[in-house]
Each structure stands twice: as C-alpha cells, then as structure tokens.
Amino acid sequence: MGTSSAVIEVHGVVKEFRHWRRRLRALDGVDLEVRAGEVFGLLGANGAGKTTLVKVLLGLSRPTEGEVRVRGRNPRQASARARIGYLPEGHRFPGYLTGDASLRLFGRLAGLPEIALDRRIPELLELVGLSERGRDRVGRYSKGMTQRLGLACALLDGPDVLLLDEPTDGVDPVGRRQIRDILLGARERGTTIFINSHLLSEVERTCDRVAILNGGRVLREGTVDGLTRPTQRYRLRLAGGEPPPDDKMQAIGAQVLSSNGALEVQVPDVETLNRLVDVLRAERLLIAEISPLRAALEDVFVEVVGGDEHGPGGPHPEPGAGGGS
Amino acid sequence: MKTWALVVDTWREALARHTLLGFLIVSALFLMVLGFALNLDIVDGTLAAGTLFGKALEFHHNRTPAIDSVVVTGESIFAGMLYALGVFLAIFATGSQVPNLQHRGTVDLYVTRPVTRTHLLLGRFLGAITLVTANLVFLCGGVFLIISLKTKVWNPRFLLASGLILVVFLSYLGFMYLVGVLSSSTPLSIMLPYALYMLSVPLAAHDRIAAAMDSRLTAGIVNGLYWILPKTAEVGRDLTTYVLGKGSPTLLPLATTAAFGVACLAAAVVIFNRKNF
Numbered sequence: 001m002g003t004s005s006a007v008i009e010v011h012g013v014v015k016e017f018r019h020w021r022r023r024l025r026a027l028d029g030v031d032l033e034v035r036a037g038e039v040f041g042l043l044g045a046n047g048a049g050k051t052t053l054v055k056v057l058l059g060l061s062r063p064t065e066g067e068v069r070v071r072g073r074n075p076r077q078a079s080a081r082a083r084i085g086y087l088p089e090g091h092r093f094p095g096y097l098t099g100d101a102s103l104r105l106f107g108r109l110a111g112l113p114e115i116a117l118d119r120r121i122p123e124l125l126e127l128v129g130l131s132e133r134g135r136d137r138v139g140r141y142s143k144g145m146t147q148r149l150g151l152a153c154a155l156l157d158g159p160d161v162l163l164l165d166e167p168t169d170g171v172d173p174v175g176r177r178q179i180r181d182i183l184l185g186a187r188e189r190g191t192t193i194f195i196n197s198h199l200l201s202e203v204e205r206t207c208d209r210v211a212i213l214n215g216g217r218v219l220r221e222g223t224v225d226g227l228t229r230p231t232q233r234y235r236l237r238l239a240g241g242e243p244p245p246d247d248k249m250q251a252i253g254a255q256v257l258s259s260n261g262a263l264e265v266q267v268p269d270v271e272t273l274n275r276l277v278d279v280l281r282a283e284r285l286l287i288a289e290i291s292p293l294r295a296a297l298e299d300v301f302v303e304v305v306g307g308d309e310h311g312p313g314g315p316h317p318e319p320g321a322g323g324g325s
Numbered sequence: 326m327k328t329w330a331l332v333v334d335t336w337r338e339a340l341a342r343h344t345l346l347g348f349l350i351v352s353a354l355f356l357m358v359l360g361f362a363l364n365l366d367i368v369d370g371t372l373a374a375g376t377l378f379g380k381a382l383e384f385h386h387n388r389t390p391a392i393d394s395v396v397v398t399g400e401s402i403f404a405g406m407l408y409a410l411g412v413f414l415a416i417f418a419t420g421s422q423v424p425n426l427q428h429r430g431t432v433d434l435y436v437t438r439p440v441t442r443t444h445l446l447l448g449r450f451l452g453a454i455t456l457v458t459a460n461l462v463f464l465c466g467g468v469f470l471i472i473s474l475k476t477k478v479w480n481p482r483f484l485l486a487s488g489l490i491l492v493v494f495l496s497y498l499g500f501m502y503l504v505g506v507l508s509s510s511t512p513l514s515i516m517l518p519y520a521l522y523m524l525s526v527p528l529a530a531h532d533r534i535a536a537a538m539d540s541r542l543t544a545g546i547v548n549g550l551y552w553i554l555p556k557t558a559e560v561g562r563d564l565t566t567y568v569l570g571k572g573s574p575t576l577l578p579l580a581t582t583a584a585f586g587v588a589c590l591a592a593a594v595v596i597f598n599r600k601n602f
Contacts, residue, residue, distance in 0.1 A: 058437045061601040082439040092430035094334075096341025108330035109438040153434065 007161055007192040008034035008057060013066035015052050015216075026052040027063070028216035034209075039183070039193040041207035041224075043200065043301055049216040050196045051089055054165050057194070058086055070161060082111070085154030089165035089196075091146070095139030099130055099149050102138055103156060110157045124152040129178060143170035151179060155186070162186060162193045168202055180206055204228070204297040214305050227300045233293040234273060236263040239286035248279050264293065327440050328448045335452025338425065344418045345456070351414055352464040359403070359468060363475045396478040401568040403468055404486050408561050411464060411490045412522065415457040416497055420515035422449055423505025423593075432602050442598045450502065450590065457494055461487050482568050489564045489574060496555045496586030497522065502593040506600070522557055524550075529558035555582040 015027040026049045034040040044050045055061040056068055059075035073080035093102045100121055107117045125131045128148040133141070141149065147170055154162060167183070168176045183193055183206055197203050203210060204224055211221040220227065238244065244263055246256055254276045257264040267273045273290075280287060339345040426432060426449060435445055465487035473479045497518045505514040527534070531551035535544035556578035563574040 055433075055602065058433075060433060060436055062599075078439050078441040078444075080439075081437060084437070084439075086433070086437045088430060088433035088437075090430045091434055092428060093434065094338065094425070094431060096338055101337070105330055105334055106434060106438060108326050109435065109440050111327065111439060113326070 005036045006033040007036050007038075007071055008032065008040075008194060009067075009069040009072075010053070010057070011067045013053070013056060013063045013068060015049075015056060015061065016064045026216050027056070029066070030213070030216070030218055032211060032218065032221070034192060034194055036192055037187065037190050038209060039187050039195065039207045041203035041210040042194065042196045042213055043198065043203060043210055043297075044213035045198065045305060048213045050198075050213055051165055052216075053213070054086075054163055054194070054196050057163060058084070083157050083159045083161070085156070085159035085162040087147075087150045087154040087162075087164045087167055089169065091150050093138040093146065093149065093153075095137065098135050098137055099125065099141070099152075100134040102149065103153060106153050107156045112157055120156065124155055127155070127182060128152045129175075144172055144175050147171050148175065148179070151182065155182075159186075159191060162191055163196075164193065165196045166199075167195060167197070168199060176202065200297045200301055210297070212301055212304050220300070220304050224297065228294045228297055230292055230294050231266075232268065233257065233264055233266045235289065235291045235293055236265055236276075236287070237289040238263070238280070239288040242285055244285070245279065245283055248283070249276060252276060252279060262289070327444060328451065331445065331448025332452040332455055335422065335449055335456060338422070339418065339456055342421065344421070345460075348414050348418045348460045349463065351410075352460060352467065355410065355464065356467040356471060360471050363471060392476065393478055396472065396476045397480055397569055400469075400472055400480055400483045401565040403472070404483060404568045405561060405565045407465055407468060407487070408490050408493070408564055411461055411487075412494050412497060413519075414464075415460065415494045416501065416515060416518045416522075418460070419453045419457065419498060420501060420505075420518075421511040422453060422514075423502055424509050424511045424514055427505070427509040427602075429602075436602060443594050446502065446506075446594055446597050450498065453498055454491075454495065457498075458491060461491060461494075465490070480568065480570075482570060486564045486568050489560055489567075489579070492579060492583055493555060493557065493560050496582045496589075499586030499588070499590035499593070503589040503596075506593045506597045521554065525554045525557040527558075528554060529556070529562075552581065553585065555585050557582075 010030050010032040013027050013030045014025065017024045017026060028049075030049075030053060042050050042053065052061065056063050057070060057075060059077075059081065062076070068075060070080065070084060075081055075084070094105075097105065103121045103124065104117055107120065108114075112120070122131065122134070125134045128151055130145060130148055130152070133145065138146065138149065147167070151164075151167060154164065162183075164183075168179055171179060180202070183195075187193060195203060195207060207224055209221070209223050210227065212219045236244075244256065249256060249265070252275045253268055253272050255266045257266055265276065267276060277287065277290070336345075423446075426435060426445070436442060465484065469480075469483050472483075500521060501514050501518050504510075504517045508514070528547070528551045531547050535547045538544040538547065559578035560574070560582055563572075563578065566572045567574055
C-alpha cells in the first residue's frame, strides 16, 4: 500500500466516539500520505478532526475503521514509536519536574542511554532558548516556555518523524521564528514533519504540502504553491505616495481593491495591466513596484471550508481533543 | 532504564506532592508517642515486676517469662494497629498515581514514547511498591527498634509480619490502579479502597451473616463477596497470632487476597492498553 517513500500513510480512517447513545464521527474516511523529508501541514478549523488524526497517527487513539502506518508500521506497537517526536497540543509536563528532569525522564523512556542524555539535554535546552531555566520547575514556566520545552522533548531522540500539534500555540513572534528555524533545520537533516495548525501564515511559510480538513474529511490537498494559485491581482506602489487617478484606471478596466500604503489592483488580463502602466506614466507618476499577488492560504482555506456543506468546523464536535481540533 | 525512570518518577512525584513527607510525619508521630509511652513509670514498673524478692527470675535469655509474654502481647497489639495504619497511609500516599498519569496533556507525553503501556503502568506500580516498602520499613522497623531496645526482648516475627501488611496493601494497590484507570479520579482512587477495606472486615463473619439472610441469593452474594474480596480481617488476625508466636499465617486468606490484587491489576493493564487518550 502507498508509495515506497511514504512515511505516514492514512487509508480510509474513520474515528467515531460514542457518548451514551450518540455517535460522533470525528474522522470520516481520511486518506493521506506524507513522503520522506516532507513538511506537511494539516489545516482545519477548531473541531475539524486535526488532533484526533494526530492521536490516531501516534496510536493514542484506535481508528474505528481504516489503517494507519508510520514508517510502514502500526504506531500502536511501542517499538514503532522509536524516533517519532511528538509535541501534543496543550501538553502538561509533570509540574514537579524541572525542565532538565523532564527531558531526562522522557529521554529514558525513549531508551536513550544516560551518557547520550548528558550531552543531548543541554544541547536541546540551548536550542530552544531554555538553557538558563533548565533547573527551574516546569510548573513555573510560561506557556511559551512550556511549548519550547515540549519541542525539545519531541527532538530528544533525533526523530525521523516529527508530529507537532499547534507548535506555536502561545508562543510570541520571536519564539515562533525560533521554532520555525528549528523545524527548517530538522527538515534539512531529512526529518519528515507533520504540522497540525490553524495558524495559516505559519503553515504557509513552513510547509511543502498541506491538506485542509473539515468535518473529519480532507477537502483539499496539495502543495502550498499549487493551492495558492496566482491571481489577477497586483501590488502597485507609487513613489512619493501620490494619489492614483482612480477614474482613469477604472476606465481601462482596472479595479482598485485597497490603497493602504500600496495599491492592490485587479485587472482582467496582462494587456490591461500594461495599459494601466501607460496611464500612470502619462500622469507622470513614478512606479516603484509592481508585483503579482497569489491567493493566500487563508483565502483558499476560507473558500474551501466556507464552500463545504458542513461549514467551518463541520458538524462533529471532537471529544477528548481539548480546545483544539 | 525505562523501569528505573518510572520508579524515580514515582518518588519525585511523592516528594513534590508532599505525600512522602506526610507519610513520614504520621509515622514519626506514631513512633514518638510509642517512645514516650514506653518511658512511662507504669511500663518501667511492669518491666521491674518480673522479679522476686528483688532478684530477677532466671529463665532463658536472662529474663523472666512474664516479661517476654507481656512484650510479645504488646507487640501483637501494635502489629494490629500498624496493619490498619500502614494500609491506610499507603493507600493515601499512592492514590493519585494513576489519575495523575492520565491527566490530559500529560498522558500523551508518556504513552507516545517507545514504551508499552503495560510497562508504564507496571513501572509505576513497582515505584509504589518501593515507596510503601520504604515507609513500612521506617514505621514497623521503628516500632520494632523502640520496643526491643526498651525491653531487650527481640521478636523477629514482628518484623516479618510487616511483610503481611505489604501483601495486603499490594492487593489494595491493584484495586486502586483499576479504579484509577477507569475513573482518572484521585478521590475515587482513595475512597473506594477505604470502602472496600471497611466492607471486607465484617465479611470475615460471612457464614453467620449468610445464615441470617432470608434468601439463598443474598446469602450467595455474601459468600461470593467473601471469596472474591481481600480477607482483611483474617490476615490481620493471622498477623497478630504470628507475632504472638501462636501459629503461622494460613495460606488461603493470604492467597485469595493476593489473587484479588493480581486480578485487579491485570484488569487495569488490559483497560489501560485499550484506552483511547
């Protein structure tokens, strides 16, 4: 089954939760493949089924139907989880442990020898910017620090596969960039990364391919470039900040969409764009920049999820998935 | 290494949550009260009473038989008290183990490591055993030393009896693990074993209770419960008899008590393995 280079394979996965006599379908026939060395983003609104899928991928939860393979093995088997790093959403390290002791505990549970831990733990604390706080109790950490410690924990045994559930949740912009750099570094070392997030801009910057999940179903899947197709919109910046001749622009068929510092104009074709340049030059306006705009992932997401009959989040609340999805 | 990590984690948790400290404080208080009590004049008088016309009666070990008998009887009473206190404290000290492990956001970190769920649960079980054994050694060993040093009567059966306390506690620990896995609730994990403890004591008189029942069904239920649940009262009685030197513990109550714990622990492991988090 699947392509030979597929590291994560999800085939026809259905996950139903039973609550008394009610059946809640969190995943509804999900098919996915993530190839080796790829950074894959799973997008979805709250309650879309993202966290449930990640839990199924890790064997935390058993699928009602279908099959999941990670590196060709069933993740319910303990040995199959070796060198799989996981950052759970809303994770809670035991508050009585220090950052250093937390990493040592979970490193030992991963089967790492003490000598390797002695070297690895300070390295990882340094990497995530917690080297000064390694001896503090986790209970005293801020949300962002806990998140960074979680990332260090996920990286403990030099994983081949990283599964990250909302990795930048609660992290400030500087921390986000730091996390993004760490992930890109891991990708360069050949780690396959599966990111589950609703922060579309983060996913857009980090991922090679994405899937949009809604109501437990994959509505769209593809590369970030493929999904964020070029539009007929252009960003236009005039030198000197002079006002554009709106009436003349509209007369040739160019529509001004916004003018917040730079103009965003929509034209029907390239010929109209060239005529627009002529009009502006005829007015002796200096053009500092013209660049084509692509549909942002956010636009695609809203279009796809908004067009789905289930609507954002779908009809299935997600038991056991906390505030996430 | 993984097992060691889980045992160390159990100790760290007990230290951080002050359950270990609480256990030690209560045990130390008990030992202090015992120490003061043994220094009372009446005790000294009793010890001195084993003389005749000012001269101690020579028997074995250079002491009177009366003193040995008084001390051993006292030890058997203390053994009974320690049995109740030891199990009570041990349940309290370990009741939060499984619920804490199953906290949302925490369990994910443990269960997604390359370690089986059976290993995780049994590793923590082993941690609890070491924790409670250490405390029992402190409590029972302390009582043994205080009594023996004061009276010069050394009765090793008293120390061996603490092994029986451990067996009974392990049976309750198995039950606690089952409740913890099913409910993820610390209060339930503590209260239900206490309820079981209280229920199992009167069941020692199951034959008389069953005879008083007006239906065969209820009589059967009483007898069934007796055979299924831990034989807390019988083991306690055996323990005091053993300390007195009037007999060895009988196998059946001990074996069925241990079997109850093993069955509960096995059920806890199976359910924990099948659980979705």
